Amino acid sequence: MKEDILYHFALGTPTHNFPALFGDVKFVCVGGSPSRMKTFITYIAEELGINNGGNDFPNICAGTDRYAMYKAGPVLSVSHGMGIPSIAIMLHELIKLLYYSKCSNVTIFRIGTSGGIGLAPGSVVVTKQSVDATFKPQFEQVILGKTVYRKTDLNNDLAEELMECAKELNQFNTVIGNTMCTLDFYEGQARLDGAICSYTEEEKMQYLKAAYDAGVRNIEMESSVFAAMCNLSGLKGAVVCVTLLNRLEGDQINTPHHVLNEYQKRPQKLVGHLIKKCLGRK
Amino acid sequence: MKEDILYHFALGTPTHNFPALFGDVKFVCVGGSPSRMKTFITYIAEELGINNGGNDFPNICAGTDRYAMYKAGPVLSVSHGMGIPSIAIMLHELIKLLYYSKCSNVTIFRIGTSGGIGLAPGSVVVTKQSVDATFKPQFEQVILGKTVYRKTDLNNDLAEELMECAKELNQFNTVIGNTMCTLDFYEGQARLDGAICSYTEEEKMQYLKAAYDAGVRNIEMESSVFAAMCNLSGLKGAVVCVTLLNRLEGDQINTPHHVLNEYQKRPQKLVGHLIKKCLGRK
Numbered sequence: 340m341k342e343d344i345l346y347h348f349a350l351g352t353p354t355h356n357f358p359a360l361f362g363d364v365k366f367v368c369v370g371g372s373p374s375r376m377k378t379f380i381t382y383i384a385e386e387l388g389i390n391n392g393g394n395d396f397p398n399i400c401a402g403t404d405r406y407a408m409y410k411a412g413p414v415l416s417v418s419h420g421m422g423i424p425s426i427a428i429m430l431h432e433l434i435k436l437l438y439y440s441k442c443s444n445v446t447i448f449r450i451g452t453s454g455g456i457g458l459a460p461g462s463v464v465v466t467k468q469s470v471d472a473t474f475k476p477q478f479e480q481v482i483l484g485k486t487v488y489r490k491t492d493l494n495n496d497l498a499e500e501l502m503e504c505a506k507e508l509n510q511f512n513t514v515i516g517n518t519m520c521t522l523d524f525y526e527g528q529a530r531l532d533g534a535i536c537s538y539t540e541e542e543k544m545q546y547l548k549a550a551y552d553a554g555v556r557n558i559e560m561e562s563s564v565f566a567a568m569c570n571l572s573g574l575k576g577a578v579v580c581v582t583l584l585n586r587l588e589g590d591q592i593n594t595p596h597h598v599l600n601e602y603q604k605r606p607q608k609l610v611g612h613l614i615k616k617c618l619g620r621k
Numbered sequence: 622m623k624e625d626i627l628y629h630f631a632l633g634t635p636t637h638n639f640p641a642l643f644g645d646v647k648f649v650c651v652g653g654s655p656s657r658m659k660t661f662i663t664y665i666a667e668e669l670g671i672n673n674g675g676n677d678f679p680n681i682c683a684g685t686d687r688y689a690m691y692k693a694g695p696v697l698s699v700s701h702g703m704g705i706p707s708i709a710i711m712l713h714e715l716i717k718l719l720y721y722s723k724c725s726n727v728t729i730f731r732i733g734t735s736g737g738i739g740l741a742p743g744s745v746v747v748t749k750q751s752v753d754a755t756f757k758p759q760f761e762q763v764i765l766g767k768t769v770y771r772k773t774d775l776n777n778d779l780a781e782e783l784m785e786c787a788k789e790l791n792q793f794n795t796v797i798g799n800t801m802c803t804l805d806f807y808e809g810q811a812r813l814d815g816a817i818c819s820y821t822e823e824e825k826m827q828y829l830k831a832a833y834d835a836g837v838r839n840i841e842m843e844s845s846v847f848a849a850m851c852n853l854s855g856l857k858g859a860v861v862c863v864t865l866l867n868r869l870e871g872d873q874i875n876t877p878h879h880v881l882n883e884y885q886k887r888p889q890k891l892v893g894h895l896i897k898k899c900l901g902r903k
Contacts (some may be wrong), residue, residue: 346874375819422709434817435815451632481808484756523763525710526762532625533717534716534717537764546766549766591626
């Protein structure tokens with residue numbers, strides 16, 4: 340294409356010099372909440388000793404409120420909203436951005452929150468495979484009205500490196516496990532507290548225990564398309580989510596705000612540690 | 622439930638008096654972008670002669686950046702992000718909010734943007750049925766790993782009332798038609814300009830023309846679950862989306878910003894007109 344508008348980023352090749360703006364990017368961290376991704380860029384910049392002349396890092400996508408994007412040296416931090424469709428739009432435009440910027444050897448992390456299964460709240464799960472609601476490691480994509488299935492394995496070496504980092508940090512429980520990715524937070528995750536619910540507590544528990552037996556350790560809403568698009572585009576990717584609650588014990592997230600805040604920093608710390616190590620190695 | 626935390630709104634029955642805060646709500650308008658929903662509340666407040674003592678209307682969900690919510694008299698304006706999962710979370714929590722607030726006879730509108738098929742850009746489509754990527758009027762919901770199908774008809778009388786309002790306003794082209802709701806913006810909507818594309822321009826055109834022949838006049842990403850949840854909860858609902866481009870003529874949204882801005886106000890004007898009429902009638 341001669342010109343390309345990345346509409347949801349409010350960036351485009353006619354108006355932005357992508358290689359100059361993003362050519363040095365080596366790590367991309369994505370997460371649902373714009374404010375959390377801003378917190379992350381401040382954190383990683385401090386860890387890497389990068390400062391922006393004493394100023395805040397500006398939102399590169401300030402022309403839109405669909406996504407927020409921040410950059411500190413080789414690290415890009417982008418929000419993706421909630422759910423597969425929202426992160427998919429972002430990933431399409433991000434992959435094009437990296438391509439136009441002539442970036443190479445980029446590693447991408449999703450740092451997020453999730454519901455745990457059989458884990459103490461605050462545990463961090465590094466995803467081995469993302470599985471669907473029937474526990475199959477696949478992502479269903481509808482193209483021209485026809486369904487195709489895509490692989491949802493994540494990079495094994497990167498997951499092992501993250502587990503090594505978790506050992507070095509030794510600050511919170513971290514496990515490797517399968518992550519179930521759903522299209523819905525309430526009925527899709529067997530919650531009893533949605534506006535609509537057509538099953539019993541017993542059926543819910545049966546389903547969640549079956550998920551546990553299939554190797555599922557947490558549930559979230561973006562990992563499957565993230566894994567599928569990493570595989571298709573050749574990006575090395577990892578999904579690192581903290582569990583805010585143990586779904587075998589309840590549905591509501593009623594943990595105090597300051598505790599949740601500390602939990603949400605754990606994936607940032609883990610990924611931050613890995614990025615520091617990688618950059619130090621050079 | 623004794624206590625209920627609406628986590629993604631950062632509101633809860635232990636901390637907020639729902640009937641006092643929301644008991645008078647009669648109209649809810651939802652849309653993807655938080656800033657557009659803020660613009661809408663300012664617009665409708667002006668139209669209804671409601672002022673907030675000269676101050677801005679505050680974001681009721683300021684405790685989170687997942688959604689934004691504003692209120693002016695009987696009108697609530699809520700953002701829902703992009704895609705079915707994102708709007709579904711919001712609708713679950715909104716329906717619970719209206720229930721706890723003891724609201725009755727509430728009408729809900731989705732005012733959004735879309736890609737048109739065979740319509741001049743800037744046309745407004747009032748949805749008759751929301752259809753899936755195979756043009757069937759159904760929403761697929763996965764519950765405990767099993768797929769159930771839900772009806773996606775929208776309220777016919779409300780759609781007719783909106784068409785009547787469009788005639789009265791007489792400012793832009795407005796049609797009733799089917800709206801295709803997809804899980805993806807690029808491959809899911811037969812775009813050729815995504816990071817991944819496995820079909821030809823000819824196959825794309827064939828698909829979009831088949832959609833047109835099936836009565837589809839626009840494509841967006843939230844209407845199916847919106848319609849399904851309206852039907853299940855008894856809310857009277859309408860989907861009113863402006864088309865930003867004609868997909869038979871291209872994929873990119875490269876219309877100047879000020880033109881897009883004017884387009885985006887059209888659903889607001891149409892729904893605003895209806896709300897004014899309804900309130901005037903009493």
